[in-house]
Amino acid sequence: MVLKFDCVVYMNMKKQSTIDEFFKRKHSSSTQDSKNPLEIVLDEDTPTPNVPIIENRFKKIVLKIMKLILNWKKVGGKNCAFLHHTGIECTSFHNVAQKSCDDLLNEAHDIQNVFETFTEEERTNNRLRLKATIYTVCLCAFQGIAYRGHDEGSDSINKGNFREILKGIGYFNIEMEELFRTAPKHALYTSPSIQKEILNLISTRVRRMICEEINGGKFCLVVDEARDQSNKEQMSIVLRFFNKDGFIMEHFFGLVHVPDTTSQTLKNAIYSVLSRNNLDLKSIRGQGYDGASNMRGHFKGLQALISTDCPYAYYVHCFAHRLQLALMAASQGVVALKKFFTRLSFVINVVGASSKRTDQLRDAQAEEIAYKTYVDELETGKGLNQIATLQRAGDT
Template identity: 40%
Template structure:
């Protein structure tokens, strides 16, 4: 479970506590931890989280069959219609589980309720068919039926004690509705704009409490109905502005967005695109995208989610991919393509993610990212020509010499403005909307050769201003090293070979940039 982002640590002498995260539970019943593995204070929250998701019921999975007697037998997807409220299927274990017994069996102790078959090990006696499933349900007072009643009672908020004692008047309900809608409107706005929610200091005396609280305050200042029920005018325990509330609503929005993607996918086959990278908090994150063809024939790509992985080993990534797909009742058996970059853990012939998935599904054809192949080709060709390598060494030195100083960048902008005025007066440039914009130096990226195109364009457009600034640095700089760097650039940049390669690379990278963007 550690591979899925779960941390297990010693909680008490009776059980190993698993950290509770209401939005990151494994969906596959064959891989998820048991309810008794969670701390007693967390178990109701875990149950509510699973009840909100519902049972794991992959319908388009290639269900494994095995020979029993003289016939090939296996799971029948039509059983979902008869036992859909509790029947679960594990794509990992190729076995059937009981959703209700999984949620509440730990409270019963021992091996009651059919032992561990429908909870831990999984049932796969396919030759016994529906009769065995009916036998598991049992009569009215059976263990399974008691667990089902507990599940329905937990979902039915009217039966909770807190709800019974907290019945509100019509005015309180209306106030709550206005408060909730105000918070949700602010959350939707921040999500659409991709903005941060919180600030370092959200205390009462803070001048900036963060985007969310400031936006709620702004809305209240411009709407009297909202102002009367939010922030200081709301009950202290029901302000709907806490960090936990914000996280819950963000996860709910993400859940609804993902559900819309799954509805759009429908029963179609799809391909997966996977890449992993380290975020700013130094955690390895794996991004999963699905690619499929709509009914109108157009091809679309939809971002399915990010999964935190403890390492980037191929086996870990495969478990993470399967777990993310299982959350939405999708199966690797429906995958018809997989696309990654050229890293060895992705495309390895024997132990790469590509090979591990192909062992599960031989129809999941692998395609090396074409944009990445183009980049690798450009790097290989460029590195084989000393003049091209020399050019980009010079552009890096220009960035270090001029771009590292705000004063020198201001000088560059002044020289650029003067050069534009001179060119306009001489008729060398035209005026118009979007023309002759102020620009600066950009550093070429180490892994994206599309950035080199922007660097080359900027150097050509700022060629005269760059030389002017370098001359000033050579004459006025106090540091002899800076004078030396400026002289090296003044000697090398205006040379015929350098200018020729500069324009050549603009033409070459211009062509490949269009192709790279298309890919």
């Protein structure tokens, strides 16, 4: 039994003594068609024949709601419960649910019907364009080159590696060139979002292959974090393990953005990556980090937190970081290098302490960029030749 209530219809008919005109009962049983719908609803104790139990429960709920309305003349007024439930705005729960129901029952909007409108030729052309995009994405990823260019406009001479490779494919294949030239704007499959989606699928497949190579065995973690060009803290994860042939393998496993570099945050990010890829945390047999306090701390460092959960995950100070510390200590004994970095720090302090000197430096940089651009020594494009502040020299 399904009851349908329309507030607008009732407000236009509220002078009537009964509500059977706008409570419409829809049920396949022909035996109940002769009964008044209002009588069926008000009959709380007698279950309706040929109606599921859940619909009889719904009948009781409707009865309780109807008993709350003592005066039917006030329906449609300021405090009308029906109008309050329906809502005036189109974003109300009732209107959203009604819109979802209408969309569900509308067969013309079914995704299957939308796909069936395409011809076999259109499907073939779309697959060819997508295959060309996938091949180009894989090629750029394998060669380790950038995808996008500084200017990808129609008038740009160099639109970046991705679009130039696609252009080269069309140059040697007239059919592919015609496919991309006549393709609709929504089916080019060359947007940055499509590139990222394909890259994400490739990375997922690579991680799955690494997990299959580990095959439930033991592995070691090599983790480091650094800040990228956009000042976001990124943590890289490398897995080191023995393969089935007994050779030591070391594979880059993922790059994770972390909001901060506290040991607890890094631990949660590492555990999340390993859990998503079905790697047992108890199988960790080694940890390799730098010598920062948040990494090697004996009590609250990352190695201490992981060692608590994995007693056999022994920590080893990264040998590359050890070499870096040794070179830094050795460079302090070279007089020329020590003087150079001392004077460099002095220049940065002098310029940064005065806004006037900072403005003079920026004006000088702008003049130099303008001159080199004029004599064609610098390329122009989006994001190029920006005037930046002086960066303090670091230990690395």
